[in-house]
Amino acid sequence: MLNGNSNGHKEMSDQEILALTSQGSQDAYGLLYQRYVGRIYNYVYYRTGNHHDAEDLTARVFMRAMRHIQNYQDRGVPFSAWLYRIAHNLVANWHRDNSRKQEIPLDDIPYHPSERQLPETSLMRTEEQDSLLAVIRQLPAERQQLLILKFVEHYSNAEIGRMMGRTEGAIKSLYHRTLISLRARMEGDEISVFSNHEN
Amino acid sequence: MKSPSSVIMKINGRHKMKFVIPKQLKNPSQFRPLEHQLAGALTPVTPRAGFAAELQAKLSRAAHAPTIGVRPAPTFDKSLVTSVAAIATGLLLMVSGFRAVVSVAGVIVLLLQFNRERKSSSTLQRPLSQ
Numbered sequence: 314m315l316n317g318n319s320n321g322h323k324e325m326s327d328q329e330i331l332a333l334t335s336q337g338s339q340d341a342y343g344l345l346y347q348r349y350v351g352r353i354y355n356y357v358y359y360r361t362g363n364h365h366d367a368e369d370l371t372a373r374v375f376m377r378a379m380r381h382i383q384n385y386q387d388r389g390v391p392f393s394a395w396l397y398r399i400a401h402n403l404v405a406n407w408h409r410d411n412s413r414k415q416e417i418p419l420d421d422i423p424y425h426p427s428e429r430q431l432p433e434t435s436l437m438r439t440e441e442q443d444s445l446l447a448v449i450r451q452l453p454a455e456r457q458q459l460l461i462l463k464f465v466e467h468y469s470n471a472e473i474g475r476m477m478g479r480t481e482g483a484i485k486s487l488y489h490r491t492l493i494s495l496r497a498r499m500e501g502d503e504i505s506v507f508s509n510h511e512n
Numbered sequence: 513m514k515s516p517s518s519v520i521m522k523i524n525g526r527h528k529m530k531f532v533i534p535k536q537l538k539n540p541s542q543f544r545p546l547e548h549q550l551a552g553a554l555t556p557v558t559p560r561a562g563f564a565a566e567l568q569a570k571l572s573r574a575a576h577a578p579t580i581g582v583r584p585a586p587t588f589d590k591s592l593v594t595s596v597a598a599i600a601t602g603l604l605l606m607v608s609g610f611r612a613v614v615s616v617a618g619v620i621v622l623l624l625q626f627n628r629e630r631k632s633s634s635t636l637q638r639p640l641s642q
Binding site: 364496 | 552555560568
């Protein structure tokens with residue numbers, strides 16, 4: 314059960330699978346899980362910044378989705394939007410809980426890649442990229458989501474708009490404002506992203 | 513030097529036409545370096561090997577747990593329960609008095625209420641890692 318490996322389901326749309334899920338098919342939910350587990354993991358990883366919490370929160374997202382999938386109503390937005398909304402809420406709770414704990418400035422923490430960090434990830438991440446990611450995590454949640462959907466998942470503005478409940482134009486505008494804000498924050502943090510370009 | 517926002521061109525050496533250059537096209541590469549940085553930093557990550565399978569197994573176990581997932585369908589038809597309760601009340605009225613019926617009904621209502629609250633609290637407090 315919940316394996317989602319039946320070949321007949323592979324080519325089905327999310328709506329067709331959801332119809333099966335509403336009839337209590339565990340295999341159908343398994344297929345949805347396989348489709349979206351990577352995307353949700355990526356989203357949570359970039360919102361939290363570590364693999365340990367990404368695993369924990371991804372598990373919670375799919376647990377919660379499974380509990381409430383019977384109540385899911387198709388309102389013309391993609392199913393992934395519903396999952397991202399659950400992930401967004403759980404990440405917000407995670408940030409709220411973490412903000413109550415003692416905060417240590419990032420500069421004071423020595424960099425020791427954990428054993429669970431994937432070697433290819435740690436090799437590819439440069440210090441500059443880590444700084445950029447730290448700045449991205451200071452942005453408001455919806456701007457972070459926009460950047461993740463655009464650059465990690467390569468969704469178009471129209472698709473992102475459908476997921477975030479906005480028009481394509483609003484997403485373009487938000488993206489533009491996000492870039493301006495990001496650049497201002499980076500200049501404020503004295504990160505020389507543009508030094509190579511200007512020189 | 514500021515780039516022009518419009519260009520006036522002569523067509524066929526006679527007609528002058530003014531072309532307005534959209535603001536976005538004036539500075540097409542304004543954010544290009546930043547976008548390159550973002551594309552480099554925001555790359556898909558792969559979860560730990562075995563994570564997806566472990567979570568799938570956990571979900572499968574949770575799906576078969578009795579209180580997680582869909583609320584169990586009622587085993588009785590509501591109308592059947594109502595009619596049985598009505599008949600029982602009538603019999604009780606015939607056998608004993610009005611006070612006894614009220615007392616029994618009160619106890620039943622209290623038990624139902626207690627059971628409902630217990631169910632809702634257990635659903636809310638159930639840990640995720642089952």
